[in-house]
Amino acid sequence: MEDLGKYLKEFREEKGIEYITVYSDIRLREEQVKMMEENRFFELGPYGVVKATVFNYARYLGADLDAVMNELKILVPETTKNHHKPSPPAKQKKIMLSTNFLWSIGIIIFVLILAGILLHAYKQGWLKTPEILKSSQADTLKVEPATAPEPVKVMPDSTRLRMLELNQEINKRSQDKNKTKSNPSTKTNHQDDTDYIDKFMGDSPMNVEGQ
The missing domain is CATH 1.10.260.40 (lambda repressor-like DNA-binding domains)
Structure with a gap:
């Protein structure tokens, strides 16, 4: 064959x-x-x-x-018997990840690790404020001197002043009439100098200010 x-x-x-x-x-x-x-x-x-x-x-x-x-x-x-053509292996599906995506994941992991280290150091008291920042903060704080409160100026009551003037005028006129009618050798009239206005209206702001 x-x-x-x-x-x-x-x-x-x-x-x-x-x-x-x-x-x-x-x-x-x-x-x-x-x-x-x-x-x-x-x-x-x-x-x-x-x-x-x-x-x-x-x-x-x-x-x-x-x-x-x-x-x-x-x-x-x-x-x-082993020299036959091997069958091509099945192609495995590979998941291709973007380079930017991998970089983003790496940066996020790095930031988280750094934040954890700083937090641990802060809790342990290892982190202190630099001297430069302390001095700058002290300079910015200014203590303002205490100022005494201004005295309250009490304005005189114009109505009360008018009433006092009228009262004085009335007393003066009554005193003049008594002088002309009475004999100065037999009878002496006492002047009514009572401040009736003060009894009804209270202490005057001027009197309070003067005290």
Whole structure:
């Protein structure tokens, strides 16, 4: 047998078997059958898979199994059973994060750590106000001297003054009349100098201020 793939193809065509028929009968896809007919056995998979697939297909066609398997050992020796094309590994989906987002997370973490350190130092009393700030704060504070309250000026009551003037005028006139009517040798009249206004209106603001 010079060409195993050609032998299998001619055997299938002589029997008039289509690719779809092969798939329906033994579940071998058209691609797999073409790999065997083109002597691309390594593409079928590992050595065990190649051997089982060729044996199953040759038996289905009714070919000489011994001749087919012997030829397969020549084309695909057992020492090359691991030289098949490895199937490409499934690509893992990677979550791509933006560089700015990563930087933002890093900055936030740094700020939180720094804030925690400063808070701990403050609670422990390690943080003190610099001397420069203390002196500047002392300079800004000015003590204003205490000022004495201004005395309350009591304005004289104009109405009360008028009443006092009238009272004095009345007393003066009554005193003059008494002098003219009475004899100064027999009777002495006492002047009524009672401040009736003071009894009704209370202490005068002027008297209070004078005291």
